[in-house]
Amino acid sequence: xxxxxxxxxxxxxxxxxxxxxxxxxxxxxxxxxxxxxxxxxxxxxxxxxxxxxxxxxxxxxxxxxxxxxxxxxxxxxxxxxxxxxxxxxxxxxxxxxxxxxxxxxxxxxxxxxxxxxxxxxxxxxxxxxxxxxxxxxxxxxxxxxxxxxxxxxxxxxxxxxxxxxxxxxxxxxxxxxxxxxxxxxxxxxxxxxxxxxxxxxxxxxxxxxxxxxxxxxxxxxxxxxxxxxxxxxxxxxxxxxxxxxxxxxxxxxxxxxxxxxxxxxxxxxxxxxxxxxxxxxxxxxxxxxxxxxxxxxxxxxxxxxxxxxxxxxxxxxxxxxxxxxxxxxxxx
Amino acid sequence: xxxxxxxxxxxxxxxxxxxxxxxxxxxxxxxxxxxxxxxxxxxxxxxxxxxxxxxxxxxxxxxxxxxxxxxxxxxxxxxxxxxxxxxxxxxxxxxxxxxxxxxxxxxxxxxxxxxxxxxxxxxxxxxxxxxxxxxxxxxxxxxxxxxxxxxxxxxxxxxxxxxxxxxxxxxxxxxxxxxxxxxxxxxxxxxxxxxxxxxxxxxxxxxxxxxxxxxxxxxxxxxxxxxxxxxxxxxxxxxxxxxxxxxxxxxxxxxxxxxxxxxxxxxxxxxxxxxxxxxxxxxxxxxxxxxxxxxxxxxxxxxxxxxxxxxxxxxxxxxxxxxxxxxxxxxx
DNA sequence: CTGTTAGCGCATTCAG
DNA sequence: CTGAATGCGCTAACAG
Numbered sequence: 001x002x003x004x005x006x007x008x009x010x011x012x013x014x015x016x017x018x019x020x021x022x023x024x025x026x027x028x029x030x031x032x033x034x035x036x037x038x039x040x041x042x043x044x045x046x047x048x049x050x051x052x053x054x055x056x057x058x059x060x061x062x063x064x065x066x067x068x069x070x071x072x073x074x075x076x077x078x079x080x081x082x083x084x085x086x087x088x089x090x091x092x093x094x095x096x097x098x099x100x101x102x103x104x105x106x107x108x109x110x111x112x113x114x115x116x117x118x119x120x121x122x123x124x125x126x127x128x129x130x131x132x133x134x135x136x137x138x139x140x141x142x143x144x145x146x147x148x149x150x151x152x153x154x155x156x157x158x159x160x161x162x163x164x165x166x167x168x169x170x171x172x173x174x175x176x177x178x179x180x181x182x183x184x185x186x187x188x189x190x191x192x193x194x195x196x197x198x199x200x201x202x203x204x205x206x207x208x209x210x211x212x213x214x215x216x217x218x219x220x221x222x223x224x225x226x227x228x229x230x231x232x233x234x235x236x237x238x239x240x241x242x243x244x245x246x247x248x249x250x251x252x253x254x255x256x257x258x259x260x261x262x263x264x265x266x267x268x269x270x271x272x273x274x275x276x277x278x279x280x281x282x283x284x285x286x287x288x289x290x291x292x293x294x295x296x297x298x299x300x301x302x303x304x305x306x307x308x309x310x311x312x313x314x315x316x317x318x319x320x321x322x323x324x325x326x327x328x329x330x331x332x
Numbered sequence: 333x334x335x336x337x338x339x340x341x342x343x344x345x346x347x348x349x350x351x352x353x354x355x356x357x358x359x360x361x362x363x364x365x366x367x368x369x370x371x372x373x374x375x376x377x378x379x380x381x382x383x384x385x386x387x388x389x390x391x392x393x394x395x396x397x398x399x400x401x402x403x404x405x406x407x408x409x410x411x412x413x414x415x416x417x418x419x420x421x422x423x424x425x426x427x428x429x430x431x432x433x434x435x436x437x438x439x440x441x442x443x444x445x446x447x448x449x450x451x452x453x454x455x456x457x458x459x460x461x462x463x464x465x466x467x468x469x470x471x472x473x474x475x476x477x478x479x480x481x482x483x484x485x486x487x488x489x490x491x492x493x494x495x496x497x498x499x500x501x502x503x504x505x506x507x508x509x510x511x512x513x514x515x516x517x518x519x520x521x522x523x524x525x526x527x528x529x530x531x532x533x534x535x536x537x538x539x540x541x542x543x544x545x546x547x548x549x550x551x552x553x554x555x556x557x558x559x560x561x562x563x564x565x566x567x568x569x570x571x572x573x574x575x576x577x578x579x580x581x582x583x584x585x586x587x588x589x590x591x592x593x594x595x596x597x598x599x600x601x602x603x604x605x606x607x608x609x610x611x612x613x614x615x616x617x618x619x620x621x622x623x624x625x626x627x628x629x630x631x632x633x634x635x636x637x638x639x640x641x642x643x644x645x646x647x648x649x650x651x652x653x654x655x656x657x658x659x660x661x662x663x664x
Numbered sequence: 665c666t667g668t669t670a671g672c673g674c675a676t677t678c679a680g
Numbered sequence: 681c682t683g684a685a686t687g688c689g690c691t692a693a694c695a696g
Contacts, residue, residue, distance in 0.1 A: 002473050004673055015683045020675055030681060045469055050446045051383040052673035055688045062426075062447075070412045076403045083402070083429040087436070092443040094394075095427040097415040104419070111424045114382045115394075137377055141334050225610055249611075256614040278557055279581075282588040284616035336689055347667045352691055362665055384689035387672045 003044045011044070012037045023048065054116060063305070064112030064120040066096040066105050069223070072249050074275045074294070075123065078148065081298030082121065089306070091118065100125040100222075106134040113141050119305045120145035124152050126189040126223065144308035148301045149292070150194035151318065158308070159318040160301035164194055167290040167323035168201030168244070171272045174288075174325065175242045176209045178332045180270060182238075184217045186231050186245040186254065198246050198274075221250065228253020236261060240269060242331070248273035248280050248289055255283065255330070270331040276324075286328035296321050335376045343376070344369045355380065386448060395637070396444035396452040398428040398437050401555070404581050406607045406626070407455065410480065413630030414453065421638070423450065432457040432554075438466040445473050451637045452477035456484050458521040458555065476640035480633045481624070482526035483650065490640070491650040492633035496526055499622040499655035500533030500576070503604045506620075506657065507574045508541045510664045512602060514570075516549045518563050518577040518586070530578050530606075553582065560585020568593065574602035574663070580609045580621055587615065587662070602663040608656075618660035628653050 009019035014033055021029045022037035040046075054060050063086050067075045083093050094117060096108025105125055112120050113134075120138060124147060135155055138145050147159035168185075175183050185202050188195035199218060206213040219235060221227045228250035232243065236257075245251040251273030258265055265271050265285055273280065276291035300319055307313040341351035346365055353361045354369035372378075386392050395418045399407045415425050426449060428440025437457055444452050445466075452470060456479060467487055470477050479491035500517075507515050517534050520527035531550060538545040551567060553559040560582035564575065568589075577583040583605030590597055597603050597617055605612065608623035632651055639645040 005675095006673080016674080017676080017684080018682055021682090024675080026675095028681065033681085045472060047442065047446045047469075047473075049387070049448060049673050051387045051448060052688090053675080055381070055383045055387060055672095055690090056674050056676080058688070061443075070402070070415070071405060071408045073403060073405055073408065076405065076408045079427075080402050080429055080431075083427065084431075087428075087439065092447065093427050095411075095415065095425050096419075097412055099412075099416075107419065110379065111393075111419075114379045115424060116381060116383060137379075140377060141379075252611060252614050259614060279584060279611050282584050282591060282615065284614075337691095338689080348689090349668080349691080350666055353666090356691080358691095360665065365665085381689050384672090385691080387674090388689080388691045390672070 003046045005046075005048065008037060008041045008044055008046050011040045060116050060118040061090065062092045062094050062115060062117040064094045064096065064109070064115075064117040066098055066108045066120070066122045068098050068100045068123050068125045070097050072223075072247070073277050073279065074247065074249075074292070077294045078123070078298055081295050082302060085298060085302045089302075098125045100127075102127045102131060106131070109134040109138060113137055113143060117143065119143060119309045121148050121301055121305060123148050124150050124193070126192050128189065128191050144305060146301050146305045146308070148297060150192065153193060156316050158301075158304045158316050160297050160304060161194075161318065161320060162292040162297065162323050163320040164197040164323070165201035165204070167274065167292075167325075168198040169205050170201075170323070170325045171244055171274075171288070171290055172202045172205035173209070174327065175244065175270060175272065175331060176205055176211060178270065180242040180332075181211055182217065182240050183213070183242040183244060184219060184235055184240040186221045186228060186243065186250050187218050188221060188223055188246045190218075190220055195246060202244070223247055223250060225249050225253040225256075229257045232257035236263075242270035242272070244272040244274075246274050248275040248277045248287060251287055251289070252280065252283075255287070259284070265330050266332045272331055276326055283330075285330050288328045288331040289326050291324040291326050293321050293324070335378045337378075337380065340369060340373045340376055340378050343372045392448050392450040393422065394424045394426050394447060394449040396426045396428065396440070396447075396449045398430055398440045398452070398454045400430050400432045400455050400457045402429050404555075404579070405609050405611065406579065406581075406624070409626045410455070410630055413627055414480075414634060417630060417634045421634075430457045432459075434459045434463060438463070441466040441470060445469055445475060449475065451475060451641045453480050453633055453637060454478075455480050456482050456525070458524050460521065460523050476637060478633050478637045478640070480629060482524065485525060488648050490633075490636045490648050492629050492636060493526075493650065493652060494624040494629065494655050495652040496529040496655070497533035497536070499606065499624075499657075500530040501537050502533075502655070502657045503576055503606075503620070503622055504534045504537035505541070506659065507576065507602060507604065507663060508537055508543060510602065512574040512664075513543055514549065514572050515545070515574040515576060516551060516567055516572040518553045518560060518575065518582050519550050520553060520555055520578045522550075522552055527578060534576070555579055555582060557581050557585040557588075561589045564589035568595075572601060574604070576604045576606075578606050580605035580607040580612050580619065583619055583621070584612065584615075587619075591616070597662050598664045604663055608658055615662075617662050620660045620663040621658050623656040623658050625653050625656070
């Protein structure tokens with residue numbers, strides 16, 4: 001049976017109002033009656049109906065989170081961290097998976113709005129054309145939100161992300177210093193902030209070194225394993241000296257392709273990834289990569305969101321977390 | 333601004349009741365007035381409050397899902413599939429991550445109960461002692477639930493899972509047929525159904541072949557990368573001829589340890605995993621494994637749950653999906 | 665076809 | 681300290 005507060009009030013022989021006050025630890029209720037209420041609540045296994053609570057208190061115990069690709073362990077870890085923190089704080093997590101399709105992101109966000117969640121965290125997807133109405137809808141509904149790992153430009157919201165430009169700069173510089181010139185970048189979608197920033201870091205390294213580079217070396221890709229494989233297949237005939245990617249999953253696709261073509265890493269080609277997934281450490285040659293400090297990103301983004309929810313802060317900021325270069329064996 | 337149905341009613345110059353009927357496409361409302369209501373709703377960007385809707389209709393648009401380890405791509409894929417199906421059906425997904433801690437599972441389920449979700453899917457965690465009160469609470473609150481990938485014994489609920497015994501049987505038989513005798517099994521927790529079934533398959537293969545085996549070859553582990561590494565480290569001095577595991581992530585830990593100890597696979601030791609993660613295909617030597625058909629499991633478990641939600645079915649069943657043996661190069 | 669009334673489960677006034 | 685009354689936003693009778 002589902003019990004309501006009426007049931008516990010009736011069985012505790014008090015009114016609904018006092019039952020409510022007792023249950024919520026409000027003062028102004030006699031200790032004896034409180035105990036009586038609590039004990040019947042326990043006996044009945046009574047759990048308050050959040051829909052009713054949220055409705056009357058005009059608040060919510062849920063946080064909405066949209067990620068692009070839950071299949072990628074990087075986002076798996078992000079969800080894990082965010083989930084832990086959010087639950088710890090007494091909230092519930094509603095999850096949307098966009099698969100990098102903006103319409104799905106919008107659908108999830110609309111769900112969140114209808115459910116009147118307390119706040120939303122979104123990992124933006126790759127899109128050429130942005131229809132960001134759902135984000136403005138969040139704003140007009142007074143629901144705070146923050147971006148994680150990257151952001152959509154032109155939106156007034158907090159963002160917590162890795163300093164992607166710096167990461168790409170570090171890795172590209174490393175490759176240049178090792179004597180490579182023809183360094184390809186599997187870059188994702190040029191329109192996207194997370195690609196642009198990495199491209200800028202890549203460019204900066206070249207410019208600082210005074211080595212010429214070609215725009216043709218910047219390859220647009222999707223961020224998946226297969227995309228890394230296909231892109232590599234296409235550029236192989238250009239004889240790249242090194243290939244960097246915007247994430248480890250792409251880099252694994254690169255390695256797979258090179259393997260299938262009997263090209264040795266790093267003897268024939270150097271390869272570098274981005275993210276530092278644990279699973280890359282057992283590769284034939286462990287992957288040189290950039291670590292994005294996920295725990296920090298998760299902690300910070302939730303913190304920032306909570307401040308907005310609690311009304312402690314009202315100005316928006318993009319927080320950059322320092323990346324860490326992990327030199328392993330896929331680079332000379 | 334947040335608008336309520338009152339606002340759209342007022343601006344459309346109708347009563348709240350007709351506004352509601354128009355919005356919900358009920359018939360018995362003039363086409364003109366319906367259009368009028370719809371247009372102001374659109375103009376206002378009105379989205380109904382689900383808390384109120386759920387409260388009055390005594391229903392819900394949310395499905396709760398608890399997984400153990402979202403960091404493992406296997407569960408990432410499972411969440412992805414379930415999310416897609418559930419969203420497609422017009423539901424919202426609430427996610428809990430237990431990290432194999434039963435108290436966290438319970439907390440998530442309690443959240444789901446309080447939110448009065450329509451149904452719950454749970455991936456049971458590894459535990460010696462089960463306090464399954466939260467599941468009985470689901471039942472007493474009339475919330476249908478189903479298990480995915482494994483189940484807790486003694487609970488009246490549906491389960492959709494891979495035929496784990498068969499999978500382990502197939503792989504063990506394969507190893508025996510290749511001439512191995514001393515085959516270790518990194519088995520997870522013996523108390524858990526998902527371990528037991530695999531152990532049974534392992535046993536069956538030995539018994540059929542008439543080869544003696546030792547109980548000592550069955551090693552209890554946690555299901556994580558590090559656990560695979562550590563377990564391997566411990567059994568190395570016993571000179572195993574082959575190591576099978578209950579998931580690919582564990583197997584990757586095994587491979588990493590063997591690599592660090594300069595032990596060749598499969599020349600010195602054969603290794604086999606379970607799950608068929610895409611990332612294992614680029615390993616030094618691609619991993620022999622058992623594929624669990626995740627899409628099928630996801631589809632079926634959601635289907636089964638929906639039938640319970642809609643009251644179309646009332647008896648419980650465990651559905652076993654056939655595993656697929658993937659022989660690659662880590663086995664002789 | 666439309667508006668009035670009632671109530672989902674709960675928290676918060678305000679009298680007593 | 682306690683209870684009766686009110687309303688959160690919405691849907692479902694029921695009259696008119």
